[in-house]
Structure formats: structure tokens, C-alpha cells
């Protein structure tokens with residue numbers, strides 16, 4: 300076990316331990332603000348259970364499950380708990396798949412239901428008078444394929460979980476698992492018993508971003524197995540950053556509610572800002588702040604927290620440089636000037652479009668964000684969207700490896716994915732030919748990327764589909780084969796408009812997009828910084844490139860008028876643009892372990908007003924305008 304577990308126990312940690320020691324056991328929710336040590340409490344709870352219940356659990360073949368949001372977070376928790384086999388640490392997808400995978404017939408039934416639903420939807424769209432002729436042709440082709448799928452799934456001996464859905468071959472995709480897992484748990488008493496038997500303790504970190512269907516299904520397990528199953532959520536509704544997340548979790552009568560009042564991460568001045576941002580939300584105010592030991596005493600660290608209100612003009616980059624220069628001189632800290640990737644400053648852009656613009660994938664961003672469903676939008680932010688996966692997981696790695704002459708890596712990728720090289724299709728007598736063909740195909744793929752006029756993503760995907768280089772997801776296949784370009788988004792066509800726009804994007808923009816999702820840039824966005832902390836944080840707020848319907852800093856800082864919809868949402872107590880903007884702002888500002896600098900770009904005419912309104916969050920002496928930087 301590493302450092303997290305060695306942090307001193309807080310009152311909340313003691314309360315949680317007491318809750319875990321109780322017999323019969325109870326479920327609980329730990330809700331607390333940023334930097335309060337929720338993940339630390341989770342890791343300590345795991346260690347406590349290992350010490351107190353480990354031998355009994357092992358004897359019964361039971362394990363403690365811990366679900367967290369990303370593979371990176373999974374790795375961190377594994378690091379903390381020392382990879383002990385008593386724990387099952389995973390993302391929600393692998394947890395759900397792990398549970399349902401042995402139930403082939405139930406999976407088959409679920410898949411059958413899905414296909415039937417698609418058939419019903421396609422028929423309904425075919426009957427609409429406004430459906431275009433080209434879309435009808437595709438829908439008819441889809442119906443034929445769905446019928447074939449219904450036939451094919453009858454003989455699948457074992458379903459697998461793959462990159463994208465391929466029902467005919469028994470492959471379920473990422474999104475299927477997230478729908479099927481909760482559905483099977485909800486529909487089956489047996490499945491609920493199985494989870495409670497195998498994992499009497501089930502903890503979920505970052506619970507605010509968990510899918511509501513998952514939360515509901517886990518609640519049923521807790522109800523059925525009260526007293527012998529402990530469900531534990533660790534989260535903060537104010538840090539919900541995915542549109543699809545549940546936010547606050549409703550507590551049941553017999554669950555224990557635990558909170559942590561402290562913030563251990565942010566220095567005093569940063570904590571003041573963080574508390575003021577939150578004051579307008581749920582009003583939670585955190586105490587303590589970061590402390591260090593000096594002469595055997597714990598002393599508070601002041602840190603710094605400033606806002607620079609600057610004109611949103613053509614000189615934004617130079618203005619940002621000037622801010623860094625000023626901070627470097629005023630704080631006596633050279634590293635504020637270092638803008639290299641591993642430099643000391645974390646630059647957070649709250650608006651992804653700005654990152655997309657700066658990093659070189661504006662069309663891909665606009666295509667999927669402006670037209671896509673909530674899940675496509677979320678998938679764009681972390682690379683999990685089904686339209687992106689073949690390019691990210693196959694095309695880019697293989698083109699890169701081939702271009703660099705890494706034959707071994709190319710072969711490995713082909714072996715893992717090329718349908719022609721899978722065990723059930725390869726025959727010794729034709730293996731050589733199959734390999735030669737694949738080699739020629741990959742050369743063509745590389746040549747496509749090197750063409751002077753860049754290929755579109757559609758051209759690239761069509762090549763891999765036609766040459767059968769990779770098992771293209773059904774949804775993508777259907778659109779590649781039949782989607783007319785420039786589909787009418789108003790047709791109620793799901794993600795058709797987003798995919799059509801994506802198909803006309805230049806494929807080389809995917810290189811820039813890959814850098815973005817792999818965080819190979821000093822720029823980062825709120826999703827990327829979830830759960831993390833940095834010494835110097837520079838938060839850039841810029842509405843000029845923002846998606847106005849979701850976030851607006853102009854509105855948040857009181858210089859842009861609210862729309863009629865905004866006012867209506869606020870009046871009805873619905874989630875408003877101000878709530879979403881506040882949460883993003885909160886997540887970003889609360890990452891600072893040392894210095895926080897916020898740069899707010901607004902139209903020149905609004906600078907004074909925005910600077911005045913910033914007093915709501917920052918001390919007057921910490922609010923600066925362009926003249927202060929000269």
C-alpha cells in the first residue's frame with residue numbers, strides 16, 4: 300500500500316470504518332467537496348476491509364469490487380492497494396461484463412430485443428413522409444441486415460465484448476454493455492444474488508458521473524440483500540462533468556451518509572475562491588486547506604488565486620504570454636513561463652472547441668459536438684465514441700507503425716483485428732496469400748494518408764471496410780454504405796447528421812485529435828483533469844468559441860444576458876447554463892495545489908463590468924486587467 304493509505308484518519312474515515320465494522324452491514328454514500336480526500340477514504344476503506352474481513356472473504360471466494368471512471372484511475376487505485384487479488388478494481392464496463400458474460404442465453408435474449416427494437420425504429424422511420432429517398436434505401440438495407448442478425452445470433456456459442464457491436468459474430472460493444480448490464484441486473488433476481496454473493500462490498504468512486512441506470516440497478520441489489528451487501532458511493536455532485544452522469548444519488552432509509560468537511564488540497568486563497576464558487580451552488584463550504592509542517596507544527600499555505608479579465612481580441616495568445624510573464628515575475632517563479640508539455644503549468648481550457656482549434660481538429664470537434672447525441676458528445680471528449688474508435692484504435696496506430704517501418708507492430712495489430720487472420724478463417728494453404736494481400740492493403744491505407752489532398756474520414760473508413768481490414772461496427776457500416784452526405788438533421792435521424800458531418804472531415808485531423816485524447820498537449824480540459832491536482836493552474840475562459848447552449852462564462856460573470864430558456868430553466872428549478880458553467884469552473888479551480896490563475900476573455904466593452912462582478916469570487920487586489928500587466 301502506498302501513500303494515500305498512510306494519510307491520517309479523519310473523522311469521516313473513522314465513521315466509515317465504523318460503518319464497515321457494523322453487523323449486519325449497511326450501504327453508504329460519502330459526499331464531499333473537491334480535495335476532501337474521497338479517493339483517499341476509499342483506498343483506506345479497502346485497506347481496512349482487507350485487514351478485518353480479508354481472511355473470511357477469501358475463504359468464501361468473495362471479493363471486494365471497486366469501480367472507477369477511467370483506466371488511469373483504475374491503475375492508480377491498483378497502485379494504492381498493491382494489486383491484491385482480494386480486490387476487483389475496474390471500470391464500470393469491465394465490471395458489468397465480468398458479471399454478465401457467463402449468461403449466454405440471457406445475453407442472446409437481450410441482443411434479440413435490441414435488434415427487434417432497431418427493426419421497429421427503422422420501420423417507423425421508413426413510414427415517415429419526410430424521410431429522404433437515400434435514407435430509405437439505407438434503412439431497407441439495414442432491415443435486411445437486422446433480419447440476418449436475428450438468424451445469426453441463434454447459433455452464437457459465446458458472446459464477447461469488443462471494440463464495437465457485431466451482433467452476427469456475437470460481439471457486443473462498449474455501449475451495449477452499459478445498457479445490457481443494468482437491464483440484466485434489474486430484470487433478474489438471480490443476477491442480483493450473484494453480484495451480492497461474489498462481491499459483498501461494491502464501491503463506486505466519482506459516483507456523480509455514473510450512469511443513472513447503473514445506479515438504479517445497484518440500488519436493487521442493495522434492497523434485495525440488505526444486511527449482507529454493502530454498496531458504497533464516493534462522489535461530489537458539484538463535480539459532475541458528463542452530461543450522462545447521475546449527479547446526486549438519492550439515499551435509502553437504512554444507508555449511512557458520511558461527509559468530509561475539509562479540503563486538504565487547495566491553499567487558503569484558492570480555497571476561498573473555491574468556496575465562493577460553490578456558495579451559489581449547494582453552498583457547501585470547506586475548511587482547513589492545504590497545510591505543511593514547519594518546526595513540528597502544521598501551518599496553512601496561502602498560495603495565490605487571481606483573475607485576469609482581458610479583451611477577447613485577436614491577440615489572445617500574446618495576452619496569455621503576458622499573464623504568464625507577469626505571474627513568473629510577481630510570484631518569483633520561473634516555471635510560470637515554461638510552456639513545454641511537461642512544464643510546470645497546467646493550462647485548462649474549459650471550452651473544448653478552443654482546444655480543438657488550437658490543436659488542429661476543429662472540424663471533427665464541430666461535427667460530433669454540434670450535431671451529436673449526449674453520448675456521442677461525451678464520447679468525443681474521451682475518445683470512446685463509436686465513430687472514432689476504429690480510427691483511434693486501428694487506423695492511426697497501423698499507419699504510424701507502417702510509416703515508421705515497425706513491421707512487428709503492424710503484424711501484431713493485424714493479428715489482433717484483421718478478420719482474415721482470425722483463427723476460424725485462416726487456413727495454412729492460403730495464409731501466405733492472405734498476408735500478401737493485407738500488406739498491399741496497408742500500403743494503400745498509408746498512401747491515402749500521404750496523398751497531397753487529404754482523404755476524408757469516410758474514404759479511410761471505406762477502404763478498411765471494403766478490404767475487410769478491421770471489424771467495422773454495425774452502426775458505422777450501415778452509414779458508410781448508405782448515408783447520403785448532408786443529411787437533414789431535423790429528420791429525427793439519431794446521430795446521422797453528426798456522422799455525415801464527421802465523414803466529410805479531413806482524416807489527418809485525427810492525429811491532432813489523438814494527441815488531445817491522449818493528453819499529449821499542455822492544454823487539457825476538465826474531463827482530463829478529473830481527480831487530479833497540479834501546482835500551477837491556468838484556467839482560460841473564452842466564450843467566443845464556446846457552445847452557447849451548454850456553457851457561457853459571459854452569462855456566469857454577468858456580462859451576457861440570459862436567454863428566455865435560461866430564465867425559464869432557472870425559474871422552474873431545472874439545470875441551467877449557469878449550473879453547468881459553475882460546475883466546470885469549480886472542477887478546474889479546485890485542481891490547484893499551489894497557484895491559481897484564471898484568464899477571462901470578454902468583449903472589450905465588458906471588461907470593466909466583468910472585473911467588477913469577479914469580486915464575487917476573488918479579492919479586489921487579485922482582479923487584474925490589461926493595464927495592470929504593462
Ligand SMILES: Nc1ncnc2c1ncn2[C@@H]1O[C@H](COP(=O)(O)OP(=O)(O)OP(=O)(O)O)[C@@H](O)[C@H]1O
Nearest residue numbers: 306307309332333334335336337338339563564830
Ligand atoms: N487525511 C488527510 N490528511 C492530509 N492530506 C490528505 C488527507 N486525505 C487526502 N489528502 C490529500 O488531499 C489531496 C486530495 O485527496 P483525494 O484525491 O483523495 O481527494 P478527492 O476528494 O478524491 O478529490 P476530488 O474530488 O477533487 O477529485 C491529495 O493530495 C491527498 O493526498
